[in-house]
Amino acid sequence: MRQRLADYRVFWRQFRQAYHTTGAVLPSGPRLCAALSHFVREGDAADGRRILEVGPGTGAVTDRIVRDLGPADHLTLVERNEAFVGHLREHLQAAQPAALAASRVEMVHASVEDLPEEQPFDLIISGLPLNNFSVSLVEMLLGKMMSLLRPGGTLSFFEYVAIRRAKSLVCSASDRERLRGIARVLNELLGPAEIRRDLVLANVPPAWVHHVKKTET
Numbered sequence: 001m002r003q004r005l006a007d008y009r010v011f012w013r014q015f016r017q018a019y020h021t022t023g024a025v026l027p028s029g030p031r032l033c034a035a036l037s038h039f040v041r042e043g044d045a046a047d048g049r050r051i052l053e054v055g056p057g058t059g060a061v062t063d064r065i066v067r068d069l070g071p072a073d074h075l076t077l078v079e080r081n082e083a084f085v086g087h088l089r090e091h092l093q094a095a096q097p098a099a100l101a102a103s104r105v106e107m108v109h110a111s112v113e114d115l116p117e118e119q120p121f122d123l124i125i126s127g128l129p130l131n132n133f134s135v136s137l138v139e140m141l142l143g144k145m146m147s148l149l150r151p152g153g154t155l156s157f158f159e160y161v162a163i164r165r166a167k168s169l170v171c172s173a174s175d176r177e178r179l180r181g182i183a184r185v186l187n188e189l190l191g192p193a194e195i196r197r198d199l200v201l202a203n204v205p206p207a208w209v210h211h212v213k214k215t216e217t
């Protein structure tokens with residue numbers, strides 16, 4: 001309980017100090033974390049997989065992924081916000097000591113766009129607040145995450161239900177145009193490649209989780 005309150009405090013502070021990249025008031029709830037980790041739990045872990053979590057924040061989704069890892073899986077976390085990185089190190093030491101001791105979890109303090117692409121990942125789980133970004137940045141980040149995936153690998157990410165419609169009601173004309181651009185970019189990615197979609201109503205706010213498979217060739 002004390003750990004969760006500390007997580008909420010850090011998250012709220014970063015929401016105020018770095019709204020643009022934090023993008024949420026609260027960490028993801030348990031149902032949303034479970035939906036994001038679906039393919040970690042359900043996929044074939046026999047040979048050990050390379051898994052990447054982008055934007056772990058205070059570690060809510062990370063905890064669920066670690067719980068779902070197969071015995072030979074390896075998880076990399078990439079987080080750009082220094083305050084989250086410091087807090088997450090402490091969080092993992094308290095919540096996931098066995099996984100850390102076995103070197104099954106590695107933390108990288110960087111932006112995902114700076115990760116090298118030589119060793120592709122089998123699964124990527126993203127917490128990036130895409131609807132806060134410019135259209136070109138969303139295009140670049142989605143392209144980068146697909147480049148970091150091996151052929152046949154899966155990218156799972158979420159967005160809050162009707163968030164673009166809700167924002168469009170109160171934002172400027174140029175922001176509306178930006179949100180329309182993001183919808184177009186997402187549709188281009190999801191149309192041919194989405195293999196599963198989960199509606200998570202038991203989250204604040206409710207969210208869609210999209211799962212996209214990279215083509216085999």
Ligand SMILES: C[S@@+](CC[C@H](N)C(=O)[O-])C[C@H]1O[C@@H](n2cnc3c(N)ncnc32)[C@H](O)[C@@H]1O
Pocket residue numbers: 021022023024026027028054055056057058059060061078079080081084110111112113126127128129
């Ligand atoms: C909406 S929060 C999600 C936090 C956590 N995954 C959760 O669901 O509770 C977005 C996270 O993405 C991180 N982030 C934003 N842009 C990033 C980037 N380019 N590379 C890596 N992390 C980024 C933020 O610092 C923040 O931790």
